[in-house]
Amino acid sequence: MTLKNKLAELTDEEVIKEFQDNNTIEAYEILVKRFKDPLTNFVYRFVGDKDVSTDIVQDTMIKFYLNKDSYKSFAKFSTWIYTIAGNLAKNELKRRKRRTVLSIHNNDDDNFLQIEDKKFISPDRAADNEMKASIIQKALMKVKEVYREVVILRDVQGMSYEEIAEITGLSIGTVKSRINRGRNQLQKLLKNIYKE
Amino acid sequence: MGKELYNNKSSIEKILGDLPKIGAPDNFELNLMTKIKNENFGNSLNEPTAKSKFSWIFAPAAVVAVSVVILFFVFDFQTAEPENLLMLDPETRAELTSGLEKNRDRALSNPGVSDYAEKEVGKSERSISEKKAKENVKGGIGGNISGGGITSAKPYKKVLPYNDKDAIDLDNYLTEGSRSNAANNRALIVGGGNYNSGFDGFMVQKNDVQLLEALKAKMDSLYYALKDSLNNSAPNN
Structure with a gap:
């Protein structure tokens, strides 16, 4: 070995x-x-x-x-x-x-969506997924920085509240409330984007 | 893409969780190890400087300090600079002090004042000379200590505004070296042999009228001040 x-x-x-x-x-x-x-x-x-x-x-x-x-x-x-x-x-x-x-x-909008998906998906589905991911990423970037970090750590990375509190140096209560606010902001943004 | 997907909060967690995972590029490790091998750390060595959160508080203080410095240089607050006797050139100072001594002597010669003044002045002179003597003995400076006082080994030499080395014999120059003492000969300017022309030579002297007047006024004021003080402090007979 x-x-x-x-x-x-x-x-x-x-x-x-x-x-x-x-x-x-x-x-x-x-x-x-x-x-x-x-x-x-x-x-x-x-x-x-x-x-x-x-x-x-x-x-x-x-x-x-x-x-x-x-x-x-x-x-x-x-x-x-x-x-x-x-x-x-x-x-x-x-x-x-x-x-x-x-x-x-401000060319921020040009920087979105560079996704690597190695799994084979049919072109139609792939395009649909890509579009979804693009919309979500766009919305995520509009969420306040302090909320975005904790939402990503929780919902994208799947970390526990304790781990997030340790990474960010915040209390667990603050982490929870920030996650909640971040999710709310994201929900509003996604609704608006859908309307467009 | 259903509208209900974005209306439910629990679905937000789901869609975020379902986002495609972005991975590092294939050459990530190779690049990293190359950097480490070559010690090409770029900006990673420089720790981000922790800026003080309260640095903006000091901004007004800094502005005030800079303004004060600028005002100090722009406006001259010291309009009337008092004249310092010690800052005068040696010649003027010597003249002034000799004038003061004369004034003092004159004042002391006044009947009724002399006894008391002599006592006081003598006391102070003695203490100063004793102090000087002590210092000179300590420092090893040449000087003759006699009695209670000290006589300076090197008296003050008046510096004349011309140089002997550069001086020329005017009589010699005018007669082109054939100078004679004969009375019917051409008049001598400087003189030669036993003949004294009474002519002191040329010396250009710049007289600063304002300075002279200022010094005169100062001397007068000092003289009167000394006279007054001596008159006031003298015991009434």
């Missing part, structure tokens, strides 16, 4: 401990493999741009590599890495806001 196979059977926390203690690059690679897709999905839904989300996840992984010792074992590794990715995504949105204020044209 190779080292990589052995490590693959361990939990996230055990793998990062191996990386912290022995600087085992294989351990790092395993964690990258485990989290690259969920993080990309989360960041993409949050910022709405595939290339940007890929860059953010790369930066997240580099930060993780450089600051591995700042992870403390009492926290879940997933919440730690999601916090880093979330903060980087928020920074990107701030930067984008500044750029939007400075530029005359």
Whole structure:
């Protein structure tokens, strides 16, 4: 049994401990493999741009590599890495806001929908799904940033309230109310979009 | 796409959950490992600087500070600068102090004032000279200590506004080197041998009338102040 196979059977926390203690690059690679897709999905839904989300996840992984010792074992590794990715995504949105204020044209609408669906679906259904996804993503981008983050973590990523509270640094009550408000906003937006 | 899909809140959770999963590109790991291998971390090394949430509070204070600095340079608040005696050039100061000494001597020569004034002035002079003597002994500066006072080894030398090295013998220059002391000869300007021409030579002196008047006024005021103080403090006979 190779080292990589052995490590693959361990939990996230055990793998990062191996990386912290022995600087085992294989351990790092395993964690990258485990989290690259969920993080990309989360960041993409949050910022709405595939290339940007890929860059953010790369930066997240580099930060993780450089600051591995700042992870403390009492926290879940997933919440730690999601916090880093979330903060980087928020920074990107701030930067984008500044750029939007400075530029005359807002081309945000051009950046929607770059979906990769590897499953085979008939062209008609695929087009329909693509359109649905596009509408939902558009609506999601119009939801307030503070609500959007928690709604994505809960409904897209399927995380528990406790995990979301840990990632965002909010209380569980605040998380619940923000999710509720976010969903309400999204519902209103989707209704309006449908009317159009 | 049914309208009811967006009307039910529980369906929002469902449609969000059903959104297609976006994955990382195929070359994600390769790019990442290449970056790490080449230590090409880009902006990842730079931690985002945590800006203080209250930095805007200090903005008015900063504006006020800058305005004060600008006003300080634009408006000269010190319109009348008092003249400092220590800032005067040595010549003027020497003249002033010699004038003061003369005035003091004149005032002290007044009958009735002299006894008391001599006592007071002598006391202060003695204490100053003793202090100076102590300092000179400590510092190893050359000076003759005699009695209770000190006489300076190097007296003040008046600096003349011309240089001896650059001076020329005018008589010699005018007679083209054939100078004689004969009385019927051409008049001598500077003089030679036993003959004294009584001519002191040329010296251009710039007289700043305003400065001289100011100094005169100052001297007068000092003189009268000293005189008054001595008159007031003298015991009535």
